[in-house]
Amino acid sequence: MGRRWDTPEARRALMSELVSWDSRTLTEGERLFAQRLETKLREMPHFLQHPERVGLHDAGLGRQTVTALYMHPDATDTIVLISHFDTVQTEEYGALQALSTLPEELTAKLHGVKDTLHAEARTDLESGEYLFGRGTMDMKAGLTAHLSLLEQAIDEDWPVNLLLLTVPDEEVNSAGMRVAVDVLLDIAEREGLTYSLFLNGEPSFTQQPGDAKEYIYSGTIGKIMPAALFYGKETHVGEPLQGLTANYIASYLTQRMEFSDLFEETAFGEKTPLPVSLYQRDLKDQYSTQTPYRAAALYNVFLFKRTAADVMETFEQVARDAASACNSAYRELCSRHGVNGVGEVKVYRYEQIVAHAEDKLGAEAVRKLKEKAIARAGADERAQSFAVADQLMIECQELSPAIVLLYAPPYYPAVNSTEDTLVRDAVALMQDTARKLGTKLEQIHYFNGICDLSYVNYKDDSEGWTAYERNTPVWSDTYTIPFEGMRKLTAPVLNVGPLGRDAHQRTERVHIDSAFRRLPIMLETLIRKMFIERNEQAATQNNH
Numbered sequence: 001m002g003r004r005w006d007t008p009e010a011r012r013a014l015m016s017e018l019v020s021w022d023s024r025t026l027t028e029g030e031r032l033f034a035q036r037l038e039t040k041l042r043e044m045p046h047f048l049q050h051p052e053r054v055g056l057h058d059a060g061l062g063r064q065t066v067t068a069l070y071m072h073p074d075a076t077d078t079i080v081l082i083s084h085f086d087t088v089q090t091e092e093y094g095a096l097q098a099l100s101t102l103p104e105e106l107t108a109k110l111h112g113v114k115d116t117l118h119a120e121a122r123t124d125l126e127s128g129e130y131l132f133g134r135g136t137m138d139m140k141a142g143l144t145a146h147l148s149l150l151e152q153a154i155d156e157d158w159p160v161n162l163l164l165l166t167v168p169d170e171e172v173n174s175a176g177m178r179v180a181v182d183v184l185l186d187i188a189e190r191e192g193l194t195y196s197l198f199l200n201g202e203p204s205f206t207q208q209p210g211d212a213k214e215y216i217y218s219g220t221i222g223k224i225m226p227a228a229l230f231y232g233k234e235t236h237v238g239e240p241l242q243g244l245t246a247n248y249i250a251s252y253l254t255q256r257m258e259f260s261d262l263f264e265e266t267a268f269g270e271k272t273p274l275p276v277s278l279y280q281r282d283l284k285d286q287y288s289t290q291t292p293y294r295a296a297a298l299y300n301v302f303l304f305k306r307t308a309a310d311v312m313e314t315f316e317q318v319a320r321d322a323a324s325a326c327n328s329a330y331r332e333l334c335s336r337h338g339v340n341g342v343g344e345v346k347v348y349r350y351e352q353i354v355a356h357a358e359d360k361l362g363a364e365a366v367r368k369l370k371e372k373a374i375a376r377a378g379a380d381e382r383a384q385s386f387a388v389a390d391q392l393m394i395e396c397q398e399l400s401p402a403i404v405l406l407y408a409p410p411y412y413p414a415v416n417s418t419e420d421t422l423v424r425d426a427v428a429l430m431q432d433t434a435r436k437l438g439t440k441l442e443q444i445h446y447f448n449g450i451c452d453l454s455y456v457n458y459k460d461d462s463e464g465w466t467a468y469e470r471n472t473p474v475w476s477d478t479y480t481i482p483f484e485g486m487r488k489l490t491a492p493v494l495n496v497g498p499l500g501r502d503a504h505q506r507t508e509r510v511h512i513d514s515a516f517r518r519l520p521i522m523l524e525t526l527i528r529k530m531f532i533e534r535n536e537q538a539a540t541q542n543n544h
Contacts, residue, residue, distance in 0.1 A: 002155075003151055003152065003155050004151065005144075005147060005148040005151055006148070006151070006152065006155075008512075008513075008516035008517045009516075011144055011145070011148050011515070011516040011520065012131070012512065012515075012516045014144050014147065014148070015103070015131075015136065015140055015141050015144040015510075015515065015516070016102070016103050016104055016131075018037075018085070018135075018140040018143060018144060019101050019102070019103050019133050019134070019135045019136055019140050020101050020102055021033050021036055021101075022087075022090075022101045022134075023085050023086050023087055023135070023168075024086065024087055024088065024089050024090065024134075025086040025087070025088065025089075025168070025169060025171045025172050026061070026169075026172065030063055030085075030086050030168050030169075031061075031062040031063050031064075031168075033085050033086075033168070034056055034063070034064035034065070034066050034085075034168070035056070035064075037066050037085070037166065038054060038056055038066060040147075041054050041066075041068045041164075042054055044068075044150070044151060044154055045154060045155075046070050046154040047068065050071075053068065053069040053070075053071065054066075054067070054068045054069075055067045055068075055183070055187075057179055057180070057183045058179065059167065059168055059169060059175045059176045059179045060175050060179070061175075063168040063169060063175070063176065064168070065165070065166070065167045065168065065176045065177075065179050065180050065183060066085075066164070066165070066166045066167075067163060067164065067165050067180075067183060067187065068150065068163070068164040069161065069162075069163045069164075069187060069191065070150055070153050070154055070161065070162045070163075070164075071161050071191065072157065072158060072159045072160060072161060074159045075159050075160045075161045076194070076535065077160050077161065077194070077196040077197075077531045077535065078160075078161035078162070078163055078188075078193040078194060078195050078196055079160065079161070079162055079163070079195075079196055079197045079199055079527065079531065080163045080165055080184065080195055080197070080198050080199065080456075080491075081146040081149065081150070081162060081163065081164045081165065081199055081201065082165050082166075082167075082177075082198060082199065082200045082201070082452055082453065083139055083142045083143040083146055083165075083166045083167075083200070083201050083202075084139060084166065084167050084168070084169075084170030084171070084176065084177075084452060085140065085143060085166050085167070085168060086167075086168045086169055086170055086171050086172075086176075087134050087135040087138065087140075087171065088134070088138075088171050088504050090134050092505070092506045093134075093506055094506075096109060096110075096113075099133075100133060100134045101133060101134055101135065102133065103131040103132060103133035103136050104131070106132050106133045107125070107130070107131055107132045107133070107509075110125055110132055111125065114126070117507055118507065120209070120210065120501070121501070121502065121507035121509070124501065124509060129511060129512055129513065130501070130509040130510065130511055130512060131509060131510055131512055131515075132507065132508065132509040133508065133509070134508060135508075136500070136508060136509060136510040137203045137498070137500025137501065137502070137503050137508050137509060137510045138202070138203060138449075138500065138503040138504065138508065139201060139202055139203060139497065141201075141203065141497070141498045141500070141510045141515040141516075141519075142200070142201025142202060142203065142497045142498065143166055143201065144515070144516075145201055145497075145498070145515070145519045145520055145523055146164055146166075146201055146523075147164070148520050149162070149520065149523050149524065149527070150162055150164050152524065153527070158527070158528075158532060159532055159535070160527060160531050160532055160535075161193060162527075163184075163187065163193075165180055165183075165184070167179075167180055167452060170451070170452055172410075173381065173409055173410045173479070174410055174412070174452055174454070174455065176452075177452035177454075177455045178455060178480070178481060178482060180452075180455070181455055181456070181482040181485040181486055181489065182482060182485055184456075184489055185485055185488060185489070195489065195490075195491040196422070196491055196531065197422065197426075197491055197492060197493075197494060197530075198453060198456045198457065198489070198491055198492070198493045198494070199493075199494055199495075199496065199523075199526075200217075200220075200447075200451055200452065200453050200493070200494070200495040200496075200497070201495070201496065201497045201498075201519075202217075202447060202449060202451050202495050202497045203449075203497040203498050203499065203500035203503065203510065204216075204497055204498065204499045204500065204514075205447075205448060205449050205500075205503065206501060207444075207448075213440065213442050214434065214439055214440065214441050214442070214499050214514070215441065215442050215443070215444045216427055216430050216431070216441050216442070216443055216444070216494070216495065216496055217443075217444050217445075217446070217447035217494070217495035218416065218417050218418040218420075218423050218427060218443060218444075218445055218493070218494060218495075219414065219415055219416030219417055219418060219445050219446045219447065219453075219493060220412075220414065220415050220416075220446060220447040220450070220451050220453045220454055220493065220495070221272065221302050221303065221304070221412075221414055221446040221447060221448055221450060222302065222303030222304065222306075222411075222412050222413050222414030222415075222454060223300065223301070223302055223303065223410075223411070223412045223450050224301050224303060224308060224311055224407065224411050224412075224468075225278070225298055225299065225300060225301070225382075225407060225408045225409070225410070225411070226257075226299050226301060226311060226312070226315040226405065226406075226407060227296065227297065227298045227299065227382075227385065227386070227405075227406050227407065227408040228250070228253055228296070228297050228299075228319065228403050228404065228405055228406070229294070229295075229296055229386055229389040229390055229393065229403075229404040229406065230246040230247075230249040230250045230253075230294065230295040230296070230297070230402075230403055230404075231246060231293065231294055231390075231393045231397075231399075231400045231401060231402045231403075231404065232244040232245050232246040232248070232249055232291075232292075232293040232294070232342070232400065232401045233293055233342040233400065233401060234290055234291055234293040235290075235291050235293075236289055236290065236291070237289045237290075237291060238289070240291065241333075241334070241337055241339045241341070242339075242342075243291050243293060243342060244293070244330065244341070244342045244345075244401050245282075245291045245292055245293065245295075246282055246283075246292055246293050246294050246295035247282055247292055247295055248326070248330075249295070249323075249326055249345055249401065249403060250280060250295045250297055252322040252323070252325050252326040252329075253297065253318070253319055253322040253403060254277050254280055254297055254299075255322075256318050256321060256322050257275055257277060257297075257299045257315075257318060258275065258276055258277055258299075259274045259275065259276065260274065260275055260318060261274065262314050262317075262318060263275050263301050263302075263311070263314060265302075265303065265304040265305060265306060266304075267304040267305060267416070267445065267446070268418060268445040268446075270304075270444070270445055270446055272302035272303065272304055273302050273448075275299050275300055275301045275302075276299070276300055277297055277298065277299050277300075278298045278299065278300050279296070279297065279298035279382070280295070280296070280297040280298070281295065281296060282294065282295040282296075283295060283296060283386070283390060294390055294393070296386040296390075298382060298408055303413070303414045304414050304416070304446060305414065307413075307460050307462065307464025307465065307467070308407065308411065308464050308465055308467045308468035308471075309462065309464035309465075309466070309467035309468075310464060312349070312405070312407075312467045312471060315405055316347065316349065316405060319347045319403050319405055320347050322403070323344075323345045323346065323347050323403055326345050327344045327345055330345075342401060343400075343401060344401070345401045345402060345403060346399065346401070346402050346403075347402070347403045347405065348399065348402055348403070348404050348405065349404075349405050349406075349470075349471055350389055350404055350405060350406035350407075350470075350471045350472075350473060351470040351471050353389065353392050353393065353396065353399070353404055354366065354392065356396055356399065357369075357392045357395060357396055360395070360396060361395060366392070369388075369391050369392065369395065370388050370391070370392075370473070370477065371477075372391070373387040373388045373390070373391040374387065374388060374474065374477055374478060381408065381409040381410075381474050381478055381479050382408045382409070384473070384474045384477075384478055385406060385407075385408040385409070385472065385473045385474050386408075386473075388473035388474065389404050389406055389473050405471065406471050406472065406473055407468055407471050407472040408472070409472065409474065409479040410479075411468060411472075411481060412450055412451075412454035412455075413454050413455075413458055413460075413486075414446065414454070415453050415454055415456065415457050415458070415459075415493050416445060416446065416493075417457070417492035417493045417494065418443075418445045420492040422492055422530065423492045423493075423494055425530065426494055426526060426530055427443050427494075429525065429526065429529055429530065430496060430522055430525075430526060431443070433521070433522050433525045433526075434518070434522065437517075437518045437521060437522070439514070439518065447495050449503065451495070453493045453495065455481070455482075455486055456486060456489040456491070456493060457486070457489055457490055457491065457492065457493055458483060458486035458487045458489075459487070460483070460487075465481070465483045468481070496519070496522060496523065496526065497519070498510055498511060498514045498515035498518075498519045499511040499514040499515075500515075
């Protein structure tokens with residue numbers, strides 16, 4: 001059986017097929033995708049001979065991570081090709097939703113409604129250089145390139161090992177990649193492999209509107225979500241000063257967290273985006289004239305170098321400042337109206353609330369409370385986190401009024417390989433190859449789209465992750481991160497993907513020439529020059 005995907009046209013057809021396997025996160029399509037891909041992989045000659053080298057690995061909720069290992073008897077290097085196959089939802093396509101996963105049909109149809117597209121998307125559509133559709137850019141074009149590379153290596157018997165790894169759930173909690181950490185360690189141990197490079201295929205994202213440049217990434221930005229439960233004192237709206245609303249307390253913290261430059265980091269001339277609030281609401285279930293005395297807020301913080309411990313320190317500092325301002329304003333209000341008030345707002349970390357509750361109720365009672373709260377909250381890990389903290393505060397109202405600081409999933413540590421020699425050489429090689437292919441490639445040190453590379457090559461000598469474990473209410477119940485395993489996956493990271501635009505938008509699209517001609521040539525050049533030819537040169541020198 002010859003190669004099926006060795007031309008740009010064949011790769012375009014393959015991507016269209018993969019996109020047509022609708023795999024929105026948390027849908028039946030996401031569950032089925034792994035099995036469909038497994039069937040395709042098992043048709044390759046290498047896997048007909050070695051069926052045990054294709055694997056499906058449980059990632060929870062009926063979803064599976066897929067691995068396919070091409071091994072050569074003379075190879076020393078193993079490159080892991082990383083991608084995700086889930087996509088975000090498709091409601092924004094409106095009347096065209098049924099075509100959202102059919103790139104050829106959707107692109108043709110858009111010509112009839114091009115006046116509904118923004119100017120840049122309209123220009124790209126008219127150029128004929130882009131294919132539109134959900135998952136084209138993010139990121140089935142990357143998976144397509146990896147499948148084509150794997151097929152070529154098998155067909156031409158390359159003296160290198162390639163491990164294809166494609167995962168579900170990247171768009172929500174990265175369950176697929178977190179499961180993959182142990183899978184990668186198991187495969188390495190079983191087959192005696194040493195990983196040389198973690199190579200992701202996420203697309204090149206624009207840095208600002210109208211940006212026409214293409215990028216290569218030598219790291220990925222980190223993301224963490226500090227959150228707060230606000231616990232006040234209930235009252236009737238007719239007697240507002242008999243209580244203290246949680247919303248009043250929350251307003252002081254959110255005002256200080258939103259766009260706070262205390263969390264900004266700079267590295268290699270790049271800056272982390274400023275924090276914003278992703279969620280803020282009171283926890284009343286229905287309308288009534290009882291004032292809301294419990295509320296929750298969730299903040300998004302990006303990272304380069306900081307650990308979970310560092311962020312919690314800064315978060316606590318901001319929260320203490322917020323509580324102090326809130327208390328001062330509240331004291332003045334009470335004095336103006338001649339009332340005593342309900343006391344000073346205090347700041348606690350979640351771990352302090354747990355310790356207090358265990359002293360008061362016993363560890364077993366606290367465990368049961370947590371279990372019930374998680375079951376009641378439903379499947380969302382953020383809702384579960386607030387439900388646990390809320391339940392503990394209901395049992396420990398002597399601590400109120402209070403701001404309880406916690407972490408809510410997901411957490412993506414930042415990873416960077418800019419200063420790694422192999423990556424430095426690889427970036428220069430890719431830039432040179434891109435020039436020869438008629439385009440320019442610029443280096444970005446931290447991929448700004450958040451990706452699964454966060455779960456390899458973890459570096460944290462101070463064990464800053466323990467602050468995360470202790471302050472995440474759902475830790476080890478419904479959410480974990482394999483920090484120790486991530487530390488063992490020590491190879492450098494690199495992201496080389498196709499040019500795309502408008503990920504997660506109705507106008508999501510991938511550049512045809514970049515995805516199906518240039519990218520495969522670049523990946524082949526990377527593997528040949530950086531691994532195969534270098535090893536051959538080293539072997540020749542050793543023989544002399």
